[in-house]
Amino acid sequence: MNKLGLQDKMRKFWKKNGGCYLFLIPAFIGFFVFSVYPVVYSLFLSFTDSNGARFTEIGLFNYWQIFSDDLLNGWATISNSFWLTFRYALMCIPIGLTLSFFLALLLNSAVKGIKFFRILYYLPVLIPGLAMSIIYADMFDYPGGIINQIVVSLGGKAVPFFEDPGIIMPWYMVAGFFGLGGNMIMWLAALANVPKQLIEAAKIDGARGIRVLFSVIIPMCTPIIFYNLINSVITSLQIFDTYASLGVGPEESMYFIVILIYRVGFESYQMGFACAVAWMLFVVIALLTLVMFKTQKWVVYLDEES
Numbered sequence: 578m579n580k581l582g583l584q585d586k587m588r589k590f591w592k593k594n595g596g597c598y599l600f601l602i603p604a605f606i607g608f609f610v611f612s613v614y615p616v617v618y619s620l621f622l623s624f625t626d627s628n629g630a631r632f633t634e635i636g637l638f639n640y641w642q643i644f645s646d647d648l649l650n651g652w653a654t655i656s657n658s659f660w661l662t663f664r665y666a667l668m669c670i671p672i673g674l675t676l677s678f679f680l681a682l683l684l685n686s687a688v689k690g691i692k693f694f695r696i697l698y699y700l701p702v703l704i705p706g707l708a709m710s711i712i713y714a715d716m717f718d719y720p721g722g723i724i725n726q727i728v729v730s731l732g733g734k735a736v737p738f739f740e741d742p743g744i745i746m747p748w749y750m751v752a753g754f755f756g757l758g759g760n761m762i763m764w765l766a767a768l769a770n771v772p773k774q775l776i777e778a779a780k781i782d783g784a785r786g787i788r789v790l791f792s793v794i795i796p797m798c799t800p801i802i803f804y805n806l807i808n809s810v811i812t813s814l815q816i817f818d819t820y821a822s823l824g825v826g827p828e829e830s831m832y833f834i835v836i837l838i839y840r841v842g843f844e845s846y847q848m849g850f851a852c853a854v855a856w857m858l859f860v861v862i863a864l865l866t867l868v869m870f871k872t873q874k875w876v877v878y879l880d881e882e883s
Contacts, residue, residue: 619852619855619856620852620856622848622849622852623639623640623849623852623853623855623856624636624637624639624849624853625639625849626638626639626849627848627849627852628846628847628848628849629842629843629846629848632849639849639850639852639853640853640857642850642853643655643850643853643854643857654837655834655837655854655857657829657832658832658833658834658836658837659834659861661746661830661831661832661833661834662813662814662816662833662834662835663814664746665746665750665813665816665833666809666810666813666814668746668747668750669750669753669809669813670806670809670810670813672750672754673753673754673757673760673809674760674802674805674806674809676754676757677757677758677759677760677761677764677805678760678764678798680698680757680761680764681760681761681764681765681767681768682764682768682790684698684761684765685764685765685768685769695761695765698757698758698761699758699759699761699762700758701755701756701758702756702758702759706818707818707821709755709756709818710818710819710821710822710823711821711822713749713752713753713755713822714739714822714823715822716752717738717739717748717752718739719735719736719737719738719739719740720735720737722738724736724738725738739823739826739827740827741827742826742827742828742830743830745823745826745827745830745831746826746830746831749819749823749831760805760809763801763804763805764798764801764805766801767797767798767800767801768794768798770797771793771794771797771798772797775793775797776789776793776794779792779793796877797877799875799876799877800876800877800878802876803869803873803876806869807866807869810862810865810866810869811862811866814834814858814861814862814865815835815858815862816833816835817833817835817836817839819831819833819836820836820839834854834858835858837854838851838854838855838858839851841854
């Protein structure tokens with residue numbers, strides 16, 4: 578009876594939900610083929626001497642090579658790439674989040690035609706990263722890029738924005754701020770959810786302008802700050818778009834860690850070692866994400882305040 582009862586339940590369940598699961602089959606196949614399988618296979622390759630086609634050894638030698646200075650792609654090269662990546666993230670994340678937040682504040686008004694400007698600021702986000710990177714390189718080209726043409730027309734001298742290793746990273750970061758519209762949309766959603774009664778209560782108590790911003794608006798936006806912070810950290814540490822237009826930069830000043838992984842794997846055909854470095858990057862990002870989750874006491878959730 579129990580077996581028959583279970584069969585009846587399964588039959589009813591399939592009759593009710595079977596069509597939904599049939600439509601989900603392509604999604605499940607895509608998830609396992611293009612997400613789960615590559616991740617598992619890359620972990621396996623990280624323990625081999627694979628060149629992308631075959632392997633002959635299995636062991637921890639790739640991970641030992643990461644911390645060795647005796648080989649071409651040893652610790653000296655990898656640590657430098659990690660440092661450049663962290664340096665870019667440390668410069669880009671706080672400035673990008675701050676600028677996008679204040680941009681959202683400016684666009685969070687009931688002024689007529691404000692939606693046009695929101696769309697205008699968001700449009701660069703729709704351009705693929707590699708294409709935008711090539712556009713940036715062309716705009717800031719030395720000496721004939723459009724930015725240098727403007728500088729020269731104003732009486733200045735052409736600036737080697739992407740030719741000088743000392744200034745290439747800050748200027749690329751400035752160029753990247755054309756994509757502030759992505760975070761801006763998130764900030765606008767957060768600002769729309771700030772309880773109006775809290776702002777009104779603060780004003781009744783005498784708070785104005787900056788005080789309302791820092792005592793009410795920003796604390797109520799901390800969940801989105803936390804979300805944008807995590808996304809920005811993950812995205813910045815995986816920066817790769819620069820390789821299409823700038824390569825590794827002058828004196829390897831833009832030799833980020835993901836570019837190193839790509840070059841080692843697909844140009845030097847050391848696929849096993851590239852996978853080992855990729856998993857090292859994964860561990861670093863996972864640890865940083867864990868630290869951020871463990872220290873999120875500063876995040877204010879509305880249900881906790883109600």
